[in-house]
Amino acid sequence: MTTTSLREVLLSRFMRSASVVGVLVYLKK
Secondary structure, three states: OOHHHHHHHHHHHHHHHHHHHHHHHHHHO
16 A cells, blocks of 8 residues: 555545534534
8 A cells, every 4th residue: 555545545534524523513503
């Protein structure tokens, strides 16, 4: 596994988790 692919996986996971948190915060309002 190269560094770029690992970075992309981490970025995709971060974006996915961030979107989920954003939806939860939006629903709480």
